[in-house]
Amino acid sequence: MTFSGYGWVRPMALFTALAMLVACTLPQVGPSKKQIFEGSVQKQGDAFIVAVNDHVTRATAAVPSIGFSQGFKDARKLGSDTIRPGDILGLTIWENVEQGLLAGDLSNATLIESVQVDGDGFIFVPYAGRIRAAGNSPEAIRRIITAKLEEQTPDPQVEVRREAGDGSTVSLTGAVGAQGIYAIERPTRTLSTMLARAGGVTIDPEAAQITVIRGSQRSRVWFQDLYDHPGIDIALRGGDRILVQEDTRAFTALGATGTQARVSFDTQNLSSLEAIAQVGGLVSTTSDPTGVFVFRNEASEIAADVLGRDDLNGPQRMIYLLDLTKPNGMFVARDFVIRDGDTIYVTEAPISQWNKAVAAVFGSLLAPAANISTLAN
Numbered sequence: 001m002t003f004s005g006y007g008w009v010r011p012m013a014l015f016t017a018l019a020m021l022v023a024c025t026l027p028q029v030g031p032s033k034k035q036i037f038e039g040s041v042q043k044q045g046d047a048f049i050v051a052v053n054d055h056v057t058r059a060t061a062a063v064p065s066i067g068f069s070q071g072f073k074d075a076r077k078l079g080s081d082t083i084r085p086g087d088i089l090g091l092t093i094w095e096n097v098e099q100g101l102l103a104g105d106l107s108n109a110t111l112i113e114s115v116q117v118d119g120d121g122f123i124f125v126p127y128a129g130r131i132r133a134a135g136n137s138p139e140a141i142r143r144i145i146t147a148k149l150e151e152q153t154p155d156p157q158v159e160v161r162r163e164a165g166d167g168s169t170v171s172l173t174g175a176v177g178a179q180g181i182y183a184i185e186r187p188t189r190t191l192s193t194m195l196a197r198a199g200g201v202t203i204d205p206e207a208a209q210i211t212v213i214r215g216s217q218r219s220r221v222w223f224q225d226l227y228d229h230p231g232i233d234i235a236l237r238g239g240d241r242i243l244v245q246e247d248t249r250a251f252t253a254l255g256a257t258g259t260q261a262r263v264s265f266d267t268q269n270l271s272s273l274e275a276i277a278q279v280g281g282l283v284s285t286t287s288d289p290t291g292v293f294v295f296r297n298e299a300s301e302i303a304a305d306v307l308g309r310d311d312l313n314g315p316q317r318m319i320y321l322l323d324l325t326k327p328n329g330m331f332v333a334r335d336f337v338i339r340d341g342d343t344i345y346v347t348e349a350p351i352s353q354w355n356k357a358v359a360a361v362f363g364s365l366l367a368p369a370a371n372i373s374t375l376a377n
Contacts (some may be wrong), residue, residue, distance in 0.1 A: 001138070001293050002134065005059055005166050007124045014349065027043015029151055030254055030345060030347070031034075031345075031347075032347055032348070033196060033291045033347050035051070035288075036293060036347075037049060038317065040319070041149055041224065042201065042222075046317055047295075047317040047318065047319050048303070048307060048316060048318050048319065049318065049319045049321060050306055050307070050318060050319070050320055050321065051320075051323070052294075052320050052321060052332050052333075052336050053323045053332060054328075054332065054335075056320065056336070057305075057332060057335040057336045057337075058230070059302060059305040059306045060298070060302055060306065060320075060336065061270060061335075061337050064339075064340075065219055066209070066220045066221060066222065066268070067225070067232065068212070068219040068221055068232055068234055069217065069219050071217065071236060072212065072214070072217070072219050072234045073231070073232060075235045075237065077189045077190065077235040081132045082135065082136075082137060083117060083135065083137065083138070083141065084117070084132055084134055084135075084238060085117050085118065085119050085120070085134050085163060086116065086117060086119075086168075086238075087116070087117045087134075087162060087163075087168070088114050088115070088117075088162075089114070089115045089116075089117065089133065089138070089141070089160055089162060089163065089220060090113060090114055090115075090122060090160070090161040090163050091115060091125065091145075091158070091160055091161075092158070092159040092181075093145070093149070093156060093157070093159075093161070094156065094157050094158075094160075095153045095154075095156055095157075096153075096154050096155040096156070096157075096239045097153065097154060100131055102195070102348075103331055111361060112173075114163065116135045117134055119136075121133060121134025122134075122272075125140075125145055125148070125323060127148070127149060127152055128144075128145050128148035128151075129148060130150055131144055131145060131148070132144075138160040138161065138162050138314075139160070141160045142159065142160045143368070145158045145160070146158045155261045160259050168183060168184040168237070168238035169181050169182060169183050169184065169238060169239075170182055170184060170194060170236055170237075170238070170239070170240040170241070170242055171218070171239070171240075171241050171242065171358050172195070172198045172242045172244070173193070173242070173243055173244070174202055174243045174244035174245045175202045175203040175208065175245060176195065176198040176199055176200065176202065176243045176244050177198055177199015177200055177201075177202060178199045178203060179198070180198070182194060182197055183236060184203050184237075186210055188236075189235055189236060190234065190236065191212065191226065191233055191234050191236060191242070191285045192211065192226045192227070192233045193198045194236055194242070195210070195223075195226075195242070195244070201223055201244050201245050203244075203246050204246075204266075205223050205224055206224060206244050206266070206267060206268070207247040207264075207265070207266065207267075208222070208223035208224075208247075209221070209222060209223065209245055209246070209247055210222075210226070210235070210243070210244055210245065210246065211243040211244075211245070212240055212241070212242055212243075213241040213242075213243070213244070214237060214239070214240050215239070223244070223266060224253050224268075231344065231359075243249075246264075247264065247265050247341060248264075248338035249264070249265040249266075249268075249338065249339075250262050250263060250264045250265065250341075251263055251265070251275055251338050251339075251340070251342040251344060252342070252343045252344070253275070253279040253306075253343075253344045253345075254280075254343065254344070254345045254346075255344075255345040255346040255347060255348070256283050256286040256287040256288065256346045256347065256348045256349070257276065257279045257280060257281070257283065257284070257287065257346050258279050258281050258282075258283060259279040260279075260336075261279065263275070263278055263279060263311040265340075266278065269337060270337070271333065271335065271336060271337060271338065272322060272333045272334075272336045272337075272338055272344065273330065273333040273334045274334075274338075275338045275342075275344055276333075276344065276346075277286065279344075282324075282346060286348050286349060287346050287347075287348070288346065288348060288349040288350070289323070289324040289325050289329075289343045289348060290323045290324070290325050291321070291323075291344045291346065291347030292321070292322040292324060292333070292344070292345075292346050292347075293319055293320065293321055293322075293344070293346075293347070294319070294322070294325075294336070294338070294342055294343070294344055294345075295317075295318075295322040295342065295343040295344075295345065296317075296318050296319075296339065296341070296342050296343075297315045297316070297317060297318070297341070298315060298316050298317075298318040298321065299315060300312045300313060300314055300315060300316060301337050303315075303316040303318060304317070320336070322336065339348065343358055
């Protein structure tokens with residue numbers, strides 16, 4: 001079999017040149033690997049491009065942690081019997097005479113249904129006067145009232161009950177079963193028990209964050225950690241504000257992925273492999289597994305560790321490159337941690353651009369023939 005004069009070579013060369021020319025003008029989902037590298041520091045750009053390896057995964061593994069400050073954790077539980085300003089006390093006093101100071105003609109007992117402790121911590125009891133209640137227990141207040149009344153009526157019997165009041169309350173808002181203001185009582189002196197009193201969280205526990213605001217202090221913790229680490233189940237204080245909300249962290253996925261979108265984290269720690277899976281993974285016909293990039297503004301301390309430099313000031317623009325085709329590429333991607341605000345970009349495979357160019361060339365060549373065929377019909 002012979003190819004006389006190699007007449008096929010020239011048309012093929014012309015077709016290839018035309019396809020390459022068309023490829024340069026075809027639309028893209030984003031920059032190519034070559035275009036990204038043009039913006040690197042090595043090419044007088046302002047971003048450091050780093051191939052991810054085991055050293056890089058360790059250096060960048062530090063994820064900003066959340067948790068209660070030591071001041072929150074050191075606070076002891078409130079005494080369930082300690083009276084505080086705003087609390088309500090119920091009083092019953094019995095007198096050992098038919099006609100006493102407080103009781104009527106038909107009874108030797110008087111019931112003072114409710115007495116609220118004022119802002120200074122005092123209550124007023126007839127014939128006993130103004131009594132310091134805040135800081136005392138019901139038993140201590142009972143003894144004080146008894147001693148005051150013994151001077152005026154024989155053998156008085158006094159009962160003091162601590163009732164629900166607004167002396168020590170917390171407010172719960174956000175994704176809880178029942179938002180509102182709740183009193184701190186014996187069963188609800190810790191954060192987890194108070195959340196249970198409010199109906200628990202109404203969002204995915206894995207993504208729920210609890211923020212406690214106490215005066216000018218603010219601390220945050222994962223809901224799941226309250227049960228995984230009982231030591232951080234803090235004691236509550238009157239006036240605490242508790243906010244339950246879903247994790248607000250997110251990353252952006254662009255390029256040749258199953259979905260291009262801003263995606264919320266669905267776990268406390270998210271690897272690049274999990275993040276890619278969250279958006280539908282790579283597309284077999286278009287994605288380049290050697291060109292998975294993660295764009296991030298990195299703290300200077302971490303960037304210095306990654307790059308082995310000590311002359312960096314301020315956050316640095318870092319572009320991390322993952323090559324999933326390497327022998328350990330999948331393990332590296334599994335260990336590389338994604339952070340809030342990251343952008344994951346997957347480049348198109350070179351064959352994808354070539355296929356689009358070929359399709360465009362054939363389409364332009366066949367279009368006149370199709371038009372002639374249409375006119376002929």
